[in-house]
Amino acid sequence: MLVGIILLPLLTGLLIPHFIPGGRRRRFCFLMASQIVEVCVVTAAVLSGRDYTSDIWRLTESLTIALNLDGVAAVFCLLTVISWLLTLLYSYEYMQHEHGHEANFYTFLFISEGMLLGTALSADFVSMYVFYELTSLCSMPLVLYERTRKAITGAVKYLYYSIGGAFFVLFGLAVLYDNTFTLDFLPGGTLIPGHHTQLVLASIFCIILGFGTKAGMFPMHNWLPTAHPVAPAPASALLSGIITKAGVIGILRVIYFIAGANRLRGTWVQTACLSLALFTVFMGSMMAFTEKNFKKRLAYSSISQISYVLTGLFVLSQEGLMGSLLQITFHAAAKIALFYIAGILICLAGVRSVERFRGVGRRLPVTFGCFVFAALSLVGIPPFGGFVSKWYISLAALDGLPGAFAYLAPAVLLLSALLTAGYLFPPIIRGFFPGADLPESPGDRLREPWQLTVPLILLAAVCGLLGLFPDLLTSVMQRIAGAVL
């Protein structure tokens, strides 16, 4: 079952875009059908509530590949397949506006999905490492799709940073191999007590830094604002909304399933990681605030928002973990929506810089309507989704953190929320209310194709509805977090 979940997108990507005869539309229908099947299979597996496990491969006695579907994996898998489904629909229209080898784009899109699902489903550290590396490698070609010098530089930078990060992880992995009972993910951790404590802590720190590369955590965040904006919009949406979270899964697994929250609480690793995450939250928002290019602004925003997730994780409490899982979901919804919007603006209105947003809202009302929802959620204004997650993370920080951090963390989160409002609302306001002094008329209303708007509206609805009825999600997340801690 789990192997099938990974294999289906892999085979889809390798075969359908190249070997199905007929036109673009026909191939696209096949891709869509395959993705719908994938969504159904994953949903069925998750809803059945059975504890699926499968050992796929035994390389050697210390290197095995095994999969397991637990609560955390279920959240990631569902998020992934649904985002891919929506993005696929969006790409159908969007990719017509791009010049390049479209079949390859779908190939790498689907392969990345398979690898990402593998990362989420991994039952042990080694498997996760393997899938994590492959995710980086296979998602790299998505970035350089446009084949401009800039795009290639961005892609290569992404690859090098990811591989470098992965080697940080490998260092820790080898140390932990010797100092744990097993590298299988078990809630509560598997460290052997009293074994080379400082070295083990240092290696866990290395691992967090390594996975943090993908999650855009300072000091290894630099690739993200280069790589995400140069990719075509569907790819940037997935890269920013979902693929960065491969790093988050990594950190989550290591903290809660290998090291154990109790072992890390109060150590220098917690302090260091919290400081890095909080600094990243602030820095990302600040950079986004000063950035004029809309997609780049969104990329900086991702840096900041994903470090909210990390902050929640580093609190090392059940509420913190729950807040993180919620933030993962809401950030994915809002950020994917925002990148869709950026894409629509580029391909329909030809607008890239926020300075040129004046009056565009009137030409693209549906898009900008959704923009409002996504922005409200990302800033965290009740009753939108983002509020719920930020509430839980702040609460957990107030409750669970020692000393000054208990106040510092919520303060930084609030400040960053303020900055988020500062970098998202002015473009919207400018879009709807160009002001009387606009030198030329903004132009007529543009036709917004349904393939572009439907995924966008769905995501905006998710941001709104789940904020209105947070219990739907919080109860589930609470159960998952409860099972871990």
Add this chain to the structure above:
Amino acid sequence: MSSWFLLLPVFLPLVGGLLSYFIVFPSDGSRRWFYGILTVATTALAWMAILRCGSDTFILLRFTDKLTLSFRMDGAARLFAGLSATLWPVTMVYAWDYMRHEKHLRMFWAFFTASFGVTLGIAFSANMMTMYLFYELLTLATLPLVMQPMTSKAIQAGIKYVIYSMSGAALAFIGLVFVIVTDAQDFVIGGHLAGYAGSRTTLLSVFALSFLGFGVKAAIWPLHAWLPAAAVAPTPVTALLHAVAVVKAGAFACIRLTYYAFGPEAVAGSWAQELVMTLAIFTIVYGSSMSLKQQHFKRRLAYSTVSNLSYILFAVSIMTTEALTASFLHLIYHSVVKIMAFFAAGAVLHYGEREYVDELEGLGKYMPVTFACFTVASCALTGIPPFNGFISKWYIALAAVHTYHPLPLLGFAALLLSALFTAIYMFQVVVRAWFPSKEGILPLPGTVREAGALMLVPMIVLAAACLVMGLFPQSLLDLIREAVSV
């Protein structure tokens, strides 16, 4: 099968190769047949010896009581001989195509075959004396191959190679005399000198010097410079000799010296161990950062070899059985990967007529198989799972971590840094070839074509081997473990 049989795979190509220099072949085809049969016969004999020979010693010549020329089969010999005997015919097929238009073919084929025998001689040596002899012979047998183009650059590279190798051998000679005097020259796993009664300083100094001496062929810093210079040689030579046979003979000699003559117990924990380990660690980072700077495709790969050889030497210098296993694993894996990378570079040179990295823009479209193989080599060399490089790196890492000493841990970190550099210098080529920039200059259609079948088949075989060895490493690992167990 008794051990006199070991003489056959050593002396058949050695004598046959050298004598064949005097044969005048009527045509290319007949030359191909002759060397093909000779090489395949040697491979077959070598494999028969590997599979069937017992572990008794065959003494060919007895100069004095202590000085003998003798051959013996053991685990390490099986591994090294098996590796050489497998890769030699593969390279021969590649060379058929590659060398077609080169000059001085008589010399090339004669010495190419002779060095096969010499390499097997190094593998089958039963004691230090014999190995030293073949080690020197290898320098002489491969010198004409380095100088094969006979340009002034090639001759200079050859001279450099000889000077470095001979000085290395001179250092190793100190070790040879020492082990003969102390009765430690027969190769036995675990060595002889654990309870050495004499001066420890002497023992350690001799060890360090002779390790460096043998390390010359394994291109340890600061004695590495001959290897990148030798990249002028024709590709089959650089691929086989400077990525596999010669350099791996150096690494193999270091293994023999450390684990089979001196013994890890005699040296572990001393300044000598720290010295060689530090040099290896430095070379790891030095080699790959130099590789980053190279724009010449083959020289880039040559520096990469410098770095990767020191992965092996680093593992050797950890001096545990675990580390020995890891070093053999990397020795084998790196050979397969690097020979394939060189084959790809050679194909680009030969069919694409490009030798600099920045000329490779967009070549993937015209040479898809070549660059697919090169991509596999890049993944494997960087150590991206499930390609084989990951497995050997993993075991070196485990061996390093298991010591819980700061220096091996530092070495592991250096290895990862070097792996990142590897990713950069390899994937730069891969990305450029497959994803040319819109603004770049693309090759004109018709100027570049895919390499011929005789070149592609070896590459495809090796690429498949990389993947198979990465996916099914257990049997090879067990084999190595068995080979290095007491």
